Amino acid sequence: MALYADLHRHLGGALHPRIIYKFLQRQDHPILHYFPDYDGFYNWFTRPCRTLEEFVKIHSLVEELQSVEHLPYFCVRLCRGAYTFENLQYMELRYNPYFRTNPKQPQDKRIGEMNGVVEVITTNVRPAEYPIVVKQILCLDRRLPREINEAILKVAEDNLGPVVGVDLAGPEINPENFEEWVELLGKARARGLKTTCHLAETGIENVYPEYFNVLDRIGHGIHIPLVKPEYLKQIAKKQITLEVCPTSYRQTGVLKDFQELRLVFQRCKQAGVAIAVCTDNPGRNPSPCTLPGEYERLIDHDVIDFKELKQIQNESFRSAFGFVGGAWTAI
Ligand SMILES: [Zn+2]
Known part of the structure; x- marks a missing residue:
């Protein structure tokens, strides 16, 4: 059995729409008025969007559902699916802990709740029956x-x-604030964290070479080779890996x-420049969207040759933040 890393x-x-739908039914959630049956919900949830902003709106809805009390439900199910149906040995799961705190509380209270969010996730991404290694990236x-x-x-x-590690996520707005982001990412690195950043996903406007000094990987980055290939040399020199998520680009x-x-x-x-093939938001893609499925689609569309596959799969382990010198870092 091949084993993969995402x-x-x-x-x-990350969650299959049926798991979300069942959760909504358990909660008797008001959104079910719009979706009395699963098929309607599935079509809405997995439909391609015109823009990343439109895509992020539905993402925010799921984030609200994933409050501290419900995180165990979601974490166990996502480990179960990744281990059973995708043969994942290793996964880096990213999320914003602030968006999982209670939105009715004032800002300082919400900030105080974030540590509890991380602790609940840490406890629940180690189900004994599904021995996948899950590390977290905070966005x-x-x-x-x-x-x-x-x-x-x-x-x-x-x-x-x-x-x-940490990531910089959210829609690619305010490119002029890049100095603030670069400073924060530099701080993260100085404190022993690895860094990645959603960049050049929808265009090139957000890309400043200063980012390359503080990043270990780039989330997407596809517009760099497409529009500014002259940056690639620098990226290669810094040994920055691009995280490329094929189906995601069609959905956004x-x-x-x-x-x-x-x-x-x-x-x-x-x-x-190394590429790690990843899934981004597999639950939002039409089923079945799995990491092995992404590899297959790349071969199917002549993006890569079958002979290149093993090396691309190995790249994910080599570029993993929690896999150093051939061994997992302490959990
Ligand atoms: Zn992403």
């Missing part, structure tokens, strides 16, 4: 004020071990066809 998966988009967010992002960084540092309206990824893979290969 380095880019969001807690808010800072471009929509949040600096003090909240700083607080997320602190929680990540306090939980080093189960938490292996970023690419129309998988074949557009050919140029991404070709140019990265030429420049010596």
Whole structure:
């Protein structure tokens, strides 16, 4: 049995729509008025969106459901699915702990709740029956004020071990604030955390070379080889890996066809930039969307050759934040 690693998966988009639907039924959630049957919900939940902003709106709805009390329900099920149906040996799960706190509370109270969120997730991503290794990446967010992002960084540092890194997520807004993000990511690195950042997913406007000094990986980054291939040399030199999530681009309206990824893979290969193939939000893609399915789609659309597959799969282990020198870091 082949065993795989997924380095880019969001807690808010990792769950199969049927698991979310069953949860909504248990809660007698008001959204079910719009979706009296599962098929209607499934079609809405997995439909391709025109823009990333539209896609993120549904993501926010799931984040609200994943409050501390309900996190065990979701965590156990996502480990079960990843281990059983995708043969995952290792997964880096990312999420924003602030968005899992009680939105009715004032900001300082919510900040105080974040550590508890991380602890609940740490406890529940180790189900005895499904021995997958799950490490956490905490997401800072471009929509949040600096003090909240700083607080997320602190929680990540306090939980080093189960938490292996930070990410900068949210829609690619306010590119002019890049100095603030670069500073925060640099701070994270100085505190022993690995770093990744959603960048060049929808366009090139957010990309500043200063990011390359503080990043271990780039979330997506596909517009760098497509639009600014001259940056690739620098990225290769810094040994930064791109996390490429094929189906995601169709769902967020970023690419129309998988074949557009050919140029991404070709140019990265030429420049010596490593790519790890990941799933992003597999629960939001039409079923079955699994990591092995993503590999198959890339071969099917002539993006990669079958001979390249093993090396690409190995790249995910080599670029993993919690897999150092051939061994897992302490949990
Ligand atoms: Zn993502």
